[in-house]
Amino acid sequence: MKFFPIFLRTEGARIVVSGGGETALAKLRLLLKTEARIAVHAAEADPRILDWQQEGKLIWHPRPVSATDLDGARLVYAASDDAAEDARVAALAREAGVLFNIVDNRADSAFITPALVDRAPVVVAIGTEGAAPVLARRIKAGLEAWLPAGLGARVREADAFRPAAEALPKGRARRRFWDDAFAGLLDGMPGPAPQLAPLLETHKAAATAAGEVLFVGAGPGDPDDLTLRARRALDRADVVIHDRLVPAPILELARREAEIVEAGKTGFGPSTPQADINGLIVDRAARGLVVVRLKAGDPSVFGRLDEEIEACEAAGIAWSVVPGLTAASAAAASLGQSLTRRGRNSELRVLTGHDVKGLADHDWAALARPGAVAAIYMGKRAARFIQGRLMMHGAEAATPVSVVENAGRPEERILSATLGSLPAEIVAAGLTGPAVILLGLAPRAAARSVPALREVAR
CATH class of the missing domain: 3.40.1010.10 (Tetrapyrrole methylase, N-terminal domain)
Structure with missing residues (x-):
């Protein structure tokens, strides 16, 4: 994360904007939604800036930014459409220790302004660290369509009621109250807002309930x-x-x-x-x-x-x-195999390599039959014991065995072996993560595409 997202207090703070053209106007339209004191510095200013000054929304200074203009400033926007002037203002801000943004120049900016969805006091900021502003705008459009226009009014009402809600114990009781207070708000507001006072009384009665x-x-x-x-x-x-x-x-x-x-x-x-x-x-x-x-x-x-x-x-x-x-299903998916198959196995055994008493014993004769399939958890250290028991009961050394380490994770590894080579293969591979041993299953060639498909799914 190159840019850390924060919500900066602007109430009463001074924000300096260098520039009086279209670029500055775009930032001013956003900044005028705040409670900041805005100072605009430009030799010439767009008529709309002059109108905003007449309305008392900002102060226009018909001159460039100087070092003293930045004393006590919270933010600086360099938006003059002149690269040299913007760089000069940024240097002054850096020297003064004031956060600055050079519009359309993320590489040299100390901060960047995200795309915003404004349902004040609910504000959603969307950032792509400047890498994909078009995508940020598309996300913004989707959120604006989803968040109802009445969201802000409901939240302001709830904020005013917050002192009364403190009668509930901190933690779960309060969270459940607010969950119910905002119920349906993001589902198209299907009905009238719940009355907060009666809702609070209901939650007070339930506050002593067990977890x-x-x-x-x-x-x-x-x-x-x-x-x-x-x-x-x-x-x-x-x-x-x-x-x-x-x-x-x-x-x-x-x-x-x-x-x-x-x-x-x-x-x-x-x-x-x-x-x-x-x-x-x-x-x-x-x-x-x-x-x-x-x-x-x-x-x-x-x-x-x-x-x-x-x-x-x-x-x-x-x-x-x-x-x-479960890991057995994830491991089989990564192999491209089915845990059961008509004509091959009519049962699936899920085993553990060891239990509270040590190495676990099982029905080795059934597991040694041709076509048997078993998922063996916690079996890495028990591999030689499992191999010996199965071969003692007639299992072929050539029986396919797959070991899937970190099944379903990005760092997944698949080890293809046979029953005869299983212990040596596990040692040679140096497996350190949790692993599932799939007796009777070998990886399909197509399984190589699974990690790529997983990335696409993300």
Whole structure:
């Protein structure tokens, strides 16, 4: 991010504009919407500038900008349509420590002005860092069509009511009140605005309600693979308790005010005890908070979901499950393969390479049959054990095996192997990320196009 977006206070501030032609006029039309004190410097000024001065909206100085004109200024616009003069004014501003913009010259400007959607006091700023102004205008047009004309009036009414709403406890109770206060506002305003005073009384009565827990599947790691329900859950969350495998781009989708807590578990490594995780979930929900327990993949696949649900039920806390895309499905998609196929396998087994007791045992005879397909989670360190058990029960060394590391993520890697070469291939590849072993499946040649398609989808 080369330009950091901020909303700068302009009430009573002085803004200096150098120039009196069309370029300056374009900026002045925008600046006149603020409560700033505007000074225009130009030897000659467009008649509209003179009209605005007559109306008391700005002051015109019929001379160039000098260094003393910038004392105490908040912003400077160099808009004279003269490159040399604009550079001179920019140099004065830089020397005075005042933010400056040279119109249509982002390379030399200290700040740039975004495209704006004005529904004051709601203002939406759209920036492309100057790289695509036409795109910014198209986004602006779309937002203007979406945001209703009455938005500003509703927000001003709500702002006046804000002191009364402080009777509600901070956090979730107030957010729910304001959610209801603005209900339907961005859906074409289908009905009359809710009356805020009666709505507040309703929310006061509900303010002491217990919290709730949402067990949410984060998918394999790409934010594009999140479900809409998962996104909405992150929008509501007061607390997000997440697995180690949930990446930062997904955590960034949570509300900025939400508490983010890692409750990580690492195979054959340090882990947060399950009892501690259960206690953390129950503690936060008992405070009346919305808790999102965010699990990589799908909560119901090797996520200890039952244990955490039972802790909630024992504490009398409401809960629900938001399913997610599991890593096995993402891995098969990247291979270009189906997990089941008529005439090949009529069942799919989802296994773990190790459990709480160590290396996990399974029905190896069934898995060793020709055509069997299995998705093996947490199997990298158990690869030699899995290979030995399968071949002991008759599996062919040539059985195709694929290992998909970081399935569905930009850094995904696909390792094509056979059962006979599997342990050596995993060691040679130096896999460090989470991986799914797909027994009985080899990558299709077309799978090479999957990363490109994923980029196009973004």
